[in-house]
Amino acid sequence: MNKSVDKDDARTAAKKARDGRNIALALGLVAFVVLVFVVTLVRLGGNVAHPH
């Protein structure tokens, strides 16, 4: 009885940890995409303003 409760607790903890990792990874990827976009705008904008 106690063993199955322990297993459930462990599974719940593992799921919570996995959800947290997935959210952190998703946020990291979104941040990376946004950064690449912003860098492109800044560098492209600078070169358009000063082509030479």
Added chain:
Amino acid sequence: MSKTAAMTPDSVQPDASETARWQDYFQLMKPRVMSLVVFTGLTGLLAARAPIHPVLGAIAVLCIAIGAGASGALNMWYDADIDRQMRRTRGRPVPAGKVKGEEAASLGVVLSLLSVMFLGFAINWFAAGLLAFTIVFYAVVYTMWLKRWTAQNIVIGGLAGALPPAIGWAAATGHAPLNAWLMVAIIFFWTPPHFWALSLYVTTDYAKVGVPMLPVVKGAKETRKQILLYSLLLIPICLSPVLTGLGGPIYLAVAALGGAVFLVLAWRVFASKAGDAADPRVADRALYDVTEDEKAAGSKAARNLFAFSILYLFALFAALLGEAVAGVHPLELLK
């Protein structure tokens, strides 16, 4: 948990990598070291006093921080065996069983590539090259080679921790002149007295795992002498930025006053018996020669120098940063 238990359907239990939280992976990147690197890298970037788009400046600092974090993760992967045996490090994610070693290594490699490539594409390839050199120097030259081989490990390996200001400067200007390398030299010569002061009161842990820290290999007395010698070298180097057009009057005041205190504290360590009680060379003698009062005084002297060294480095870079932001003109006493 054994592999057999993990693969039996009725007794499926999550292993370490399944229960690892994102914070455990973040800890692999040594956030405290990252914050110091952000600070010194940002100071280098702003002390260059060159126009740089704020977004690009922020991205340069971010890349430096991620690169430092990547080398931290590689260090934690490689050093897990000795970290497990030392009090100070046994709670780290890999030795504590929260994250698998190969995951730490993968994270380190991926973040290394990402930070260097992004810095190169977004800012310039000179800064990216310096960052790549820093990561390889810390993860391979220091961690895999110097650390377990020579008592000069932290002297030479300290170069990796010293380079961020030059990377910041290179990110802002595309090159790294003398003043950028003076900032590197300040951190480089600051590292030995800082770490050896710490090692004087945690010697037994390093000895236990066979890491040849100076007190373990050469003894406490030699370490105290080396601390004083490096401190005598450090202070003139800290003062030199006022000769070369890097530091202004605020920096001069901080470097001179803080340098005087640093030398007094280094002298106190030299004159103390810090580390003698734990030194096997004098252990028998220490039972008679080192009184409890002397042991406490020695330990206190080493702790004081260690704590003040952190404050001194912070104050020096804060002065450079503050002067650059406030537009205070640097002194050029050589001209």
